[in-house]
Amino acid sequence: DPDGNAEENGEKNILSGFKTTTVLKDSALEKAVFLHGKLEDQEAVVILQKTPIREDTVAEIFSGCKLKLEMKNDIYSIYHLQPPAHLNVIKTTVICPATEHHVKKYQVQEHFLVEETGEDYLSITLPYIKEQRFSLQWVFNILEKKAEADRIVYEDSDKDVGFVLLPDMKWDQKQIHDLYLIAIVHQRDLKSLRDLTASHLPLLQNICTKGKAAILKRYGLPSSKLRIYFHYQPSYYHLHIHFTALSFDVPGCGVVRAHLLSDVIQNLQSDSHYYRKRTLSFPLRADDGLFSKFKQAERL
Amino acid sequence: DPDGNAEENGEKNILSGFKTTTVLKDSALEKAVFLHGKLEDQEAVVILQKTPIREDTVAEIFSGCKLKLEMKNDIYSIYHLQPPAHLNVIKTTVICPATEHHVKKYQVQEHFLVEETGEDYLSITLPYIKEQRFSLQWVFNILEKKAEADRIVYEDSDKDVGFVLLPDMKWDQKQIHDLYLIAIVHQRDLKSLRDLTASHLPLLQNICTKGKAAILKRYGLPSSKLRIYFHYQPSYYHLHIHFTALSFDVPGCGVVRAHLLSDVIQNLQSDSHYYRKRTLSFPLRADDGLFSKFKQAERL
Missing domain, CATH: 3.30.200.40 (Scavenger mRNA decapping enzyme, N-terminal domain)
Incomplete structure (x- = not known):
């Protein structure tokens, strides 16, 4: 050499x-x-x-x-x-x-922060969601006990304020350090935060109270150790709420994507149309179909 | 030598x-x-x-x-x-x-989520802040150009709506991927989000507009790549705003600690006393003095 x-x-x-x-x-x-x-x-x-x-x-x-x-x-x-x-x-x-x-x-995809007004939601996002016809069959399977029935941690079967609570697929349930559960509502006409009004406060308060109690009972984790939030945009358009361990720095709990349930409840209490009117900021990947729609509409 | x-x-x-x-x-x-x-x-x-x-x-x-x-x-x-x-x-x-x-x-410590009502702020948090008399000398040094003057990226010297924008100490300025700047307001009577009312909208809008413009000019990063937010609780009680690269998953941008500037502006536009009245959730370390005060008051 x-x-x-x-x-x-x-x-x-x-x-x-x-x-x-x-x-x-x-x-x-x-x-x-x-x-x-x-x-x-x-x-x-x-x-x-x-x-x-x-x-x-x-x-x-x-x-x-x-x-x-x-x-x-x-x-x-x-x-x-x-x-x-x-x-x-x-x-x-x-x-x-x-x-x-x-x-x-x-390869990382570039992300852009979108500022979606209430108008943008109606003219860009809502038509996109409808056009996509994302399949929610797997969600209905859970609600109807056709799948994952053995994984359910808690259920309130009321058709208006009821929900199913089960571990998120990302959580292996081996330790509570990274606890991650999802509450899926029984109501089928709620796509996301944008559909919520003061009329849904009983539903939200019910999930908050009974979800916390079920997690304390099953896992011994008190509500002061929980982060409870919606995603906007969500990854599927059937209303659901994330319960994660406060100590766990889980992706998706950042301020640009997550909305605390306690804040949502307070905002709807003071203004029933808060989530209809507000400009909501969220990140979109450059290769996301919704991103193209915002570009086409010259909103980016 | x-x-x-x-x-x-x-x-x-x-x-x-x-x-x-x-x-x-x-x-x-x-x-x-x-x-x-x-x-x-x-x-x-x-x-x-x-x-x-x-x-x-x-x-x-x-x-x-x-x-x-x-x-x-x-x-x-x-x-x-x-x-x-x-x-x-x-x-x-x-x-x-x-x-x-x-x-x-x-020091790494256990965290608990505190739900601070407007009342709690006045009876527990505010007296604690006053009693602590945290030194803000290093902030005043920056505002008065007695330190870090060469690091200032932008300044609006107006005493009401003005601010200083400079790189956060955590950012080495070598790449924009992890861009992190802080806007510190010239007004000295604003401790945190809790002190903001609709009367501060001109200040907030000024920081939003000029901060974005300064970052675009100096670093070429457009506002669609920025996450702009307050911390509550902040780490020091002189009002400041964080500007971080959207792509950078920086600690402290989680939904339990961060409040987007765009949300704060909208909330104050519709309710001048939004941040006086609201219950705000935030994590506190078990060894934080404020945590003991909430415990003493039986609010935990």
Whole structure:
């Protein structure tokens, strides 16, 4: 091997020839990037992920580092710290040759925040929902006990204020840390938050009270450990409410998608048409059909 | 300076003498550790956070790295990659001297959801805030240009509707993926959402319009890619608004803590006393002083 460096490293740096075509995903939170490109004429996906800081290396990081002051204000300072290189590796996953399937798997779709007025709902969103005719058969199967009957945690069978409470499919029910249940209403004419008026307050209050009680009884989790909310837009247009453990940072509980049941109840108490009139903000993926409709209507 | 290394580094490694007492928090997801300890006989909190991988440095990382194969299976391989040291810094925040308050802030604790009525705010929360006399000196330093003046992205100096917009300390400004700015109002009598009435609509609308415009101009990010919100409870009681990239799943943007500026504006437009009267839900840590006050008042 004529390459002294490679020999010193113990192996050849096969990645020195990697050419990035596109950045599939860039996770600033997790300190990771997902790249698609070419490695020796083959399609490849390369994932770079910084590793967690090991507590048992902290003393060595401090004693062996280089420090550069970036900012100082009162008792707060920020430095850039260069640790000893061997304590700061990047975990690198190479998939080569990669197929189209691998590329798509890691590709992030861009999201845009849509501000939907009450008018937009009637002229853009509602026609889109109707046109799509999303199948709700699986929801009706649950309500009619034709499927998942053994998973039901609680039911109130009243046709007006009744609902079925069951674990969300994402929850394996192995620990309450990530508890996730869904309450599905028996009424079949409620698509989402937008359909709610003060006339639905008995339904909402019933779900709030009995849902909390059922979760306390079955799982021992009090309501002060629960986050109870609607999604808007929901992923299916039959009214349902999410019950998740407060300690669990579940996707979809962000302020741009979730609406707390307690806020919805208060808003309807003071204004029956709150959710008919309000502009509601929510994120849409660029490849979502509804996104195209908003674009067509020049509302984006 | 007899220390050749320190001279070479440009500055003395003040952290070489840091002694860790306790690990307050270890976030494997975010690649960060929060340490409490002693720095030259003073109490200090030191936060080590690996930085996001900058897309524009990826080619240099690949060409200048050392690679070590850890695992290979079919088309999948995993390596440990040592990048050139200057491309792999750890952002290090030092708070020194640190108070009990700082130590608690970063310590992981159980959370409970509190439902604070308008009455509770007046009888429990407001007296607590006043009694604590949290120092806002660092905020006033920013507003008066005594600190961080070079970091200001935009300012409207009007005393009623004006504000300062600057990058949050959590954002390193290296990529817009995790963009995070804070707008701090010039008015000094607004503690939080609870103090807002319809009379503050001009202030809020001004921040909304000019904040968006400044971010578009400086960073090229349009408002459809922004999440703009208040925290309640905020971490300090001088009114401020968070501007974060929609694509960035930042802690604190959950429905139990964040309130969208666009919702706040609409709510105040239809009811000037919305935030005086409403029950607001928020999580509190079990060791938070305010939590004890709610317990004492038998509101938990």
